[in-house]
Amino acid sequence: MARTTTIRKRDAAATRAAILAAARERFLRESYDSVGLRDIAGGAGVDVALVGRYFGGKEGLFREVVMDDKRPNLFREPVDAADLPAFLAQLVIEDEADDREHRMESFVIMLRSASSPKAGEIIRDLVHQDVLGPLSELIGSDDADLRANMLLAILMGSGVLRTIMKVDAFDGSEAQRIVCGERFRCLFEAALSC
């Protein structure tokens, strides 16, 4: 049900990728602690033991899921400072069902497992280095750190609300989404200039 059970010929790289994909799928919807290794392995159509073989353990698997930069990342394509508010607003209203690009995916995974003792450490480092760092550098002003925090707070907050708390005010009609995007763009601008 979760995985298309195409008969994989014995291919280490392929099954590794399958496990990674199944894991990502689970971690996207539940927290680190509530996801079981057997569930992941089942989703990938392999035995649990392979998780240990390929990733060393649950922690290693999670680390690889969250660090997988072949997946769409928040700052994959460079964006210049002037476009930042519009860029972030776009992320906020991005349609979840639209599977061309889930740029918020890695973000949601981080938010979901941030409170788990083991996963938390991994995530905190990642946020500091891969998100807060680049963002602050992009802003460039003398109080860039604070500004970056404010931007990220808005982005994370809306992500929590929409994806985890299931608040629906964001995704109504298309017209509503446009309005919402405009409002958030304005809000991001305020965070940079107020």
Add this chain to the structure above:
Amino acid sequence: MARTTTIRKRDAAATRAAILAAARERFLRESYDSVGLRDIAGGAGVDVALVGRYFGGKEGLFREVVMDDKRPNLFREPVDAADLPAFLAQLVIEDEADDREHRMESFVIMLRSASSPKAGEIIRDLVHQDVLGPLSELIGSDDADLRANMLLAILMGSGVLRTIMKVDAFDGSEAQRIVCGERFRCLFEAALSC
């Protein structure tokens, strides 16, 4: 270590409260799934079985922790719409170490366990009814729902960043805190008027 082991005389109400307090302490720092019932019971200085006796189970205990309105709540004291930005900004920069009033506590608990399957349902309902509802009503405009979402996104995002992601830009020197508070007040105003 966690609980002052005063010899409690057999008092149902007191031990119930002790369990509740120990549980709150744990849920404030970890997620629903990673906190064990035995850890909670140990913190309260009682046997695990009592948790089942008094609260029916883990889920019931969590529900009671998160619904306990004798504890400081976000909107305990009424606040009029004009003061809302300043009020929310105050919450953002509120010192965590200051134990007179932890008004963000219930919030952090919600954020920490929102991604756990069982705890998630409870929390989602609570956010809608007890937070988003009053907030939207307080704002009163025709697009109040969207505005409330924006405010809550900022509040939650900064909560996540500060408490869970351990980002330290918020709590530096006293001067920094003042500046930070001012910025956030301005941001909340923008969310209401942009």
Add this chain to the structure above:
DNA sequence: GAAATAAATCAACAACTGTTGACTTGATGG
């Protein structure tokens, strides 16, 4: 002071967790 009742503990349950070693299966190269 003995009986009744509530409070708390003990012990064990069944289910599940992540992990590990031994085993089987399949493909590959000579």
Add this chain to the structure above:
DNA sequence: CCATCAAGTCAACAGTTGTTGATTTATTTC
């Protein structure tokens, strides 16, 4: 065609989880 080695499965592990029934302990009531 057989030996080699990687890929995958199986089974069991030791630990933990939440939960429950029986049992003991303290308090109250007559």
